[in-house]
Amino acid sequence: MVETMTRQSRNGSDNRDAARDLFAERGLRVTQPRVALAELLFGNGPRHVSAESLHEELVRSGAPGSLSSVYRTLNDLSCAGLLRRMPICGSTAWFDTQVEPHHHFYAEDEDRVIDVPGNGVHVGNLPPPPDGYEFVGIDVLLRVRRRGPPPDA
Template sequence: MTNSVHQPKIERAAVIALLREHGITPTQQRVEIGCLLFGGHQHISADQVLTRLSGGRRGVSKATVYNTLGLFAEKGLLREVVVDPTKMFFDTNLDPHHHLYHIESGVLEDIEAADVTINRMPTLPDAFDVAGVDVIIRVKPAAR
């Protein structure tokens, strides 16, 4: 399992190129957010993005952060991981994998896809194919 709690580094030019490849206009705010996100695999919430950007005194509004993260997810640059109805992470790891969520600490970790076996799937209507399966295992400290 991997947990990414570091500040990745990526050059602005690489972020601009990545955004353009995905049909996204590289505004200053989008590039700032991209620089924060795309240097490596990490799980990050919109509030964490806002806090990290505010720490650098960059003028990016909460609405811009939420809209940009939503756009990045829509364009396939991020995965949205909803761990409960009030908590969503954005995951920069686009490879097939699952997650382990630590309820008390709020930490989200990757689990390799090969480490989870699903023995049976429901029968789908004829007009549908499976697009993906996301498993989130929620854990808490064991009762003593």
């Protein structure tokens, strides 16, 4: 979806058409709020969002949609393989528009997620999974914070 929409011209109707086509392909209901969310999510390249931050963008853009519809849409897009829900502890659910396997930094003091560049993490020496389970992926989350006093101090 990201590549489809970022390859389109910056004409909004191209992005809306791409979103409608993709939703239809995946069996997702096409609604005006979902199309508006897809434009915000996928219109400017890979990114990480929470439902709250995406809802704020939606409100600023003037498009319709409640916070609960944003949550529902993010979960539906994640189930359809168009987003990846990221396993970060805490009360905020984060979603990534890049669904390919990669790792993240989590800036605790900024409540922000940043991609680890390239193949910067190598994982080895894993224990076997518990009986009856199998590995489906490895998500490395490196928690960071800025050194020194906060920028506002």
